[in-house]
Amino acid sequence: MQLRENAMxxxxxxxxxxxxxxxxxxxxxxxxxGLPAIAKIGPMNFxxxxxxxxxxxxxxxxxxxxxxxxxxxxxxxxxVPIGILTAVYMAYFCPKKIYRIVKPAVELLAGIPSIxxxxxxxxxxxxxxxxxxxxxxxxxxxxxxxxxxxxxxTIVSVSEASLQAVPDSYYEGSLALGASHERSVYFVCLxxxxxxxxxxxxxxxxxxxxxxxxxxxxxxxxxxVPGSLLHGVRTMTANIVLEMGYATGLHRxxxxxxxxxxxxxxxxxxxxxxxxxxxxxxx
Amino acid sequence: MKQKKDRVSxxxxxxxxxxxxxxxxxxxxxxxxxxxxxxxxxxxxxFEWEYNxxxxxxxxxxxxxxxxxxxxxxxxAPIGIFSAIYLVEYAKRxxxxxxxxxxTTETLSGIPSIxxxxxxxxxFVISMKMGLSIMAGSLTLAIMVLPTIMRTTQEALVAVPDSYREGSFGxxxxxxxxxxxxxxxxxxxxxxSGIVLSMGRIVGETAAxxxxxxxxxxxxxxxxxxxxxxxxxxxxxxxxxLYTEQACAVAVVLLVFxxxxxxxxxxxxxxLVKG
Numbered sequence: 001m002q003l004r005e006n007a008m009x010x011x012x013x014x015x016x017x018x019x020x021x022x023x024x025x026x027x028x029x030x031x032x033x034g035l036p037a038i039a040k041i042g043p044m045n046f047x048x049x050x051x052x053x054x055x056x057x058x059x060x061x062x063x064x065x066x067x068x069x070x071x072x073x074x075x076x077x078x079x080v081p082i083g084i085l086t087a088v089y090m091a092y093f094c095p096k097k098i099y100r101i102v103k104p105a106v107e108l109l110a111g112i113p114s115i116x117x118x119x120x121x122x123x124x125x126x127x128x129x130x131x132x133x134x135x136x137x138x139x140x141x142x143x144x145x146x147x148x149x150x151x152x153x154t155i156v157s158v159s160e161a162s163l164q165a166v167p168d169s170y171y172e173g174s175l176a177l178g179a180s181h182e183r184s185v186y187f188v189c190l191x192x193x194x195x196x197x198x199x200x201x202x203x204x205x206x207x208x209x210x211x212x213x214x215x216x217x218x219x220x221x222x223x224x225v226p227g228s229l230l231h232g233v234r235t236m237t238a239n240i241v242l243e244m245g246y247a248t249g250l251h252r253x254x255x256x257x258x259x260x261x262x263x264x265x266x267x268x269x270x271x272x273x274x275x276x277x278x279x280x281x282x283x
Numbered sequence: 284m285k286q287k288k289d290r291v292s293x294x295x296x297x298x299x300x301x302x303x304x305x306x307x308x309x310x311x312x313x314x315x316x317x318x319x320x321x322x323x324x325x326x327x328x329x330f331e332w333e334y335n336x337x338x339x340x341x342x343x344x345x346x347x348x349x350x351x352x353x354x355x356x357x358x359x360a361p362i363g364i365f366s367a368i369y370l371v372e373y374a375k376r377x378x379x380x381x382x383x384x385x386x387t388t389e390t391l392s393g394i395p396s397i398x399x400x401x402x403x404x405x406x407f408v409i410s411m412k413m414g415l416s417i418m419a420g421s422l423t424l425a426i427m428v429l430p431t432i433m434r435t436t437q438e439a440l441v442a443v444p445d446s447y448r449e450g451s452f453g454x455x456x457x458x459x460x461x462x463x464x465x466x467x468x469x470x471x472x473x474x475x476s477g478i479v480l481s482m483g484r485i486v487g488e489t490a491a492x493x494x495x496x497x498x499x500x501x502x503x504x505x506x507x508x509x510x511x512x513x514x515x516x517x518x519x520x521x522x523x524x525l526y527t528e529q530a531c532a533v534a535v536v537l538l539v540f541x542x543x544x545x546x547x548x549x550x551x552x553x554x555l556v557k558g
Contacts, residue, residue, distance in 0.1 A: 015365030085302030113487025210395025
């Protein structure tokens with residue numbers, strides 16, 4: 001009896017350690033396969049190189065890094081204001097009846113597969129931009145709008161949770177001092193939930209920078225630094241998906257190295273997210 | 284007594300309502316657009332057993348999807364549930380091991396799916412010599428959905444009142460019996476809601492599967508054969524550029540599936556709160 005208890009205890013513990021093993025293997029395989037390529041190409045040539053031309057042995061991913069940053073920034077501009085305002089609406093403005101519709105709607109928005117978003121972007125957003133600006137519709141703008149919609153649910157649900165956690169006494173105190181409902185909500189409650197909202201935004205940034213399938217459908221994928229919002233762009237994720245199928249040798253390793261760079265970006269974003277969450281838990 | 288609002292308050296209230304309306308309208312527009320464009324394309328021929336270039340049937344992809352979902356869950360569910368049991372019922376809160384586990388789980392949930400795909404291709408397909416196969420795809424996805432299953436199970440276990448545990452111990456049951464006979468059964472709705480949620484993610488996943496389970500549009504003959512799931516199938520139809528109508532029909536199937544899964548998941552979640 002005691003033996004079985006102990007045996008199962010160990011089984012549970014081993015299962016729990018599985019995530020550690022998984023992270024270790026992911027790092028191991030990516031770095032082992034990616035770092036030699038960075039060394040071979042030269043870190044500066046790789047990270048700051050302006051030209052990606054595998055047939056000429058040129059492997060500069062700077063345009064892709066900039067591309068990822070551009071579309072992510074665009075997604076923030078589109079998604080963050082709407083996301084935070086929607087979260088405020090859900091936490092302080094929404095009648096209970098409507099909440100019961102809005103909440104599942106936001107969850108559903110999070111559940112729609114990215115390939116379906118990509119399809120929607122390709123057949124709706126791209127032609128709209130084409131008609132409005134008379135250029136090719138596969139642009140930074142299209143990717144930004146689409147990603148902005150895609151990160152909405154992340155921002156909304158994290159921000160809403162931290163707004164709900166603000167003690168009612170803050171709101172009541174502000175009302176008692178004569179502030180209106182809106183002023184209390186925005187200048188007291190939202191301010192109190194600041195770090196939680198910021199955590200939501202960071203999580204959204206992580207989603208946007210890692211998004212692949214939706215972006216390749218609408219971004220145009222030219223491996224050059226885009227000159228404006230109406231130029232095509234290629235992100236790091238797109239670079240990997242588009243060329244991994246036929247790449248060999250150093251080209252292939254360079255793609256894995258691109259994933260290493262992406263991974264490092266994500267780790268930085270994740271660490272700042274958990275640091276913020278800890279800060280919020282303490283406050 | 285209704286006070287007249289000052290300008291700032293009025294503007295803020297207006298902005299809030301507009302933003303909420305935009306969010307909802309985005310969702311409604313996407314769903315309506317896909318349904319209106321896709322449903323007329325849902326022809327019976329798209330559900331025939333054979334896939335060929337004249338008739339890009341999605342039936343093989345649907346069967347592959349079901350196989351991948353089942354295999355992924357068979358791998359991920361026990362690991363996820365067991366680790367949640369360890370974290371909630373056994374581990375001392377704040378111990379070093381727990382901190383590391385929580386940190387790595389958080390890391391896993393933040394890794395983009397294309398990085399999973401690349402990792403799966405390096406480790407399972409090449410290094411472990413599985414080749415492009417349903418098995419490699421399922422293993423990759425299992426790691427990907429693990430954090431979701433762990434987190435929801437943890438929440439469900441924490442929600443089980445301590446009096447259940449005390450009652451069971453008081454009647455002389457051991458820890459293991461308490462877990463399997465008392466705690467798990469009352470946490471089932473919450474655990475199921477997490478599993479259903481990850482089913483939705485598996486079905487919608489593309490980037491992690493292209494280079495692990497491949498894009499072959501045939502029913503896989505065994506678990507070490509390649510085969511594309513529904514989402515990968517849709518990606519292939521779109522990237523070939525000839526089958527937009529059919530891709531739209533696949534989008535409808537995916538969308539309907541995700542809506543059903545989401546409602547089921549939140550229904551199960553509500554049941555947990557009530558029970």
